[in-house]
Amino acid sequence: MVRxxxxxxxxxxxxxxxxxxxxxxxxxxxxRNEDLLVALLDDVVYRLDAGARCRSAWN
Known part of the structure; x- marks a missing residue:
């Protein structure tokens, strides 16, 4: 899944x-593997978005 x-x-x-x-x-x-993949991708997008918001708050 990581790959x-x-x-x-x-x-x-x-x-x-x-x-x-x-x-x-x-x-x-x-x-289901399909549900696992969707959940993982959703988590990645959330963390990217949350990280960008945190970085912009510090600038």
Missing amino acids: VVRGSASGFLDLAGTEGVHRREVVVRTD
Whole structure:
């Protein structure tokens, strides 16, 4: 799943030459891989948005 999320994120982020600096654990309870993927992508978008809001508040 990590590779799928990273591949999806590379569609709107430049990930060339990057490596992870933080690790986040997410608990998702579902029986279907499709639901798991949607939940993970939703979490990534939320964290990107929340992080951008935090950074802009500090500037």
